[in-house]
Amino acid sequence: MRSSLKKLWAILAIMALLFVVVGCQTADNNGAQQEGDESENPVENGEENGADDEEETELADTIVLATTTSTYDSGLLQEILPLFESEYGIEVDVISVGTGQAIEIGERGDCDIILVHARNLEDEFVAEGYGTERWDVMYNDFVFLGPVGDPGALKESADLTEALQKMVEHMNSKGISFLSRGDNSGTHNKELSLWALADIDIEGEEWYNSLGQGMGDTLIAANEMQGYTLTDRGTYLAMSDNLPNLEIVFEGDESLANPYGIIPVNPEKHPGVHHEEAMLLVEFFISDEIQEAIGEFGKDTFGQSLFFPNAK
Amino acid sequence: MEGLVESLRLLWGLDPYVYNIIIVSLRVSGLALLFSALIGIPLGTFLGLTNFPGKPLVTALLYTGMGFPPVVVGLFVFILFSTVGPMGRLGWLFTERAMITAQIIIAFPLVAGFTMAAVMSVDRNLMRQLRALGATKIQASWAAIKEARVGVLVAIIAGFGGAISEVGAVMLVGGNIEGKTRVLTTAIVLETRKGNFGVALAFGIILLGLTFFANLAMLYLQKRQMFARE
Structure with missing residues (x-):
């Protein structure tokens, strides 16, 4: 039996080693959050909260x-x-x-x-x-991104409807894709409302790809596929170094706020x-x-x- | 190559952001593995040595658990700990505790399944002899685990690998909060999402390295154990 005990100790030693490596902090840094009953577990807020001197609130x-x-x-x-x-x-x-x-x-x-x-x-x-x-x-505002050089000539569009029609035409003729977030996010909802505004039916279209992913993932996919997508300007600017195949092809329309x-x-x-x-x-x-x-x-x-x- | 350079730079640079992520990863998966082993090894040994009606059903459930999609486990744990869920009062959602719970559910079937297979391969005659010689059931089980130690070690390694490399569940229930619930896998997802492939790859290499050294340490201890017996 002794060596099987040793074996157990060996395993426990590995675990112990792991915890020494990771340090003995408490497993839960913010257990107080979302307490079912706030008054059960009030957390004193210390001196940092000098703003509420007159009333003693426990935040x-x-x-x-x-x-x-x-x-x-x-x-x-x-x-x-x-x-x-x-x-x-x-x-x-x-x-x-x-x-x-x-x-x-x-x-x-x-x-x-x-x-x-x-x-x-x-x-x-x-x-x-x-x-x-x-x-x-x-x-901030949304911008449409497309292949570098704007081969679909979207930039010359007078309004959103014309830009989207040109985009669809270009995608259909050249087999280019539109990459949609498809995740019921704010950007996705905005995109759907823009198609509706331009009276374009995306249902079952070959060029329409619903990814179900975040903005960053979608931009990366659009960059790889050299397709079109809709993004908020902030994320695009923050990521533009990683998106060499894309540029803004339509922007500034008031529908894009x-x-x-x-x-x-x-x-x-x-x-x-x-x-x-x-x-x-x-x-x-x-x-x-x-x-x-x-x-x-x-x-x-x-x-x-x-x-x-x-x-x- | 870019990733390798980046990972060395991140490690050498003693970046507290990176070390925090590594520490949270190890703590969450280490604790999850500890609990998984405490549940999985006895359960696997019991299933491997005992016959009872309904055992095929339990075994099938266990095998299903071994291949259970982590994101489904995550969804289950999310609903469980959500404020309106059955255990919402604990306030565990978006904390390490929820992540550990999810990883235990992912890892313990692996530990139990592999332990069971290992224990079952132990010579039946040995077990019978031990019992005949007056060993209690517990003592006989210990002997079986001892005999099957390589298999049990594989079970633990598999459990650790399953826990630390998992992303879907910890993303959902941990929320990927910087400095709190961000682990290596969710950091990889975040950096990839931002298009920082180099950093993402670096985290991937760090993850691989950690898993490799953890396994190496376990194997080394196992080896030494074998020599010491001689």
């Missing part, structure tokens, strides 16, 4: 923000959220997914606040009582959410200082703004 130390890949992949949130964290002592955990998934996470009460861009879905979210209220934060809204999850629907903290984040986003920072973001790297503040 959670972490909130969860579900947002779109575009705000995250462009690097905007990484730049401004640390300001919130140092000002209020509240950490913001960012779940970056498609708008569809972000809204679903919000509807289930698995996050405290959402920052997304799909106006019709956002209004539904509030109307059905999942969110309390929607605030404008910023907007892309507003972002921020909506706290309704505590009446999900009592566990951190509504008070979420409201602090709303105030933070619409404050003059942060609105200015949003407008400045990207100027040093890309020579132009990626997002334009529009909070009222």
Whole structure:
């Protein structure tokens, strides 16, 4: 029996070694988030929260923000959220997914606040009582990308309808593909509304490819296939170094505006959410200082703004 | 080549972002493996040595579990720990705990399945002799595990590989939160999505390297164990 015990020890030693290597931090850094009953486990907020001197509020130390890949992949949130964290002592955990998934996470009460861009879905979210209220934060615009050199001559189009008709014509004659997100994201919803606006039926078309992936994946696929796609300008600029086969072939039409809204999850629907903290984040986003920072973001790297503040 | 250079640069540069990802990966998969072994090895040994009505059904379920799509496990764990789910009150979603839970569900059938196969191949006569000599059931099981140790080690390695290389489930239930629930596989997805293939490849090479050294360490200990017996 002794050597079988030794064998067991050997295995345990491997495990122990693993944990020594990984250090003995607690397995759970933010277990306090989404406590079913907030009052059971209030987290003291320490001195950092000097803002509320008069009233002794006990704020959670972490909130969860579900947002779109575009705000995250462009690097905007990484730049401004640390300001919130140092000002209020509240950490913001960012779940970056498609708008569809972000809204679903919000509807289930698995996050405290959402920052997304799909106006019709956002209004539904509030109307059905999942969110309390929607605030404008910023907007950027969508652009159509296509093969370098614009072989379909889309740039000369007068309006969206003409551009899309030229695109379809070019795709049909040259066997080129259109790459759609196809993931019920804000960009995907926008794209569908643009086809509808131009009165083009995409159903069953050979050139139409629905990927079901994020913006970055879709851009990479479009770059590889030298096809057409719709993207928000921010993600395109942030990734343009990795997209040598693509360029902007249609932009600037007013139908291509892309507003972002921020909506706290309704505590009446999900009592566990951190509504008070979420409201602090709303105030933070619409404050003059942060609105200015949003407008400045990207100027040093890309020579132009990626997002334009529009909070009222 | 670009990836190799990039991975060396990331490792040598002592980038805290990269080390944090490695640490979270090892901690999540290490703990998941520990629990998987604690469940899987006894279960596999029991199934390998005992006959009972319904055993084919249990075995078939186990084999299904070995090939269960991780993303389905992720969806299941997501719904389980979602605020409106049955275990939502725990607040485990988007934490390492949910990731560990998902990886246990993925890894323990692998550990149990391979352990079962290994234990079953142990000579039946040996087992009968042991029992005849008065060994208790537990003692006989220990002897079987000892006899089948190479197979059990393979079971553990398979479980570790299944856990650390999995992406779909930890992406869903962990949320890929920077500094908290971002692991090597989800970092690879993120960097690929951003078009940073070099960095993505570097993370891939780091992942391969980790798995390789973990396996090497296990094999080495096993080897030493064999020599020590002589």
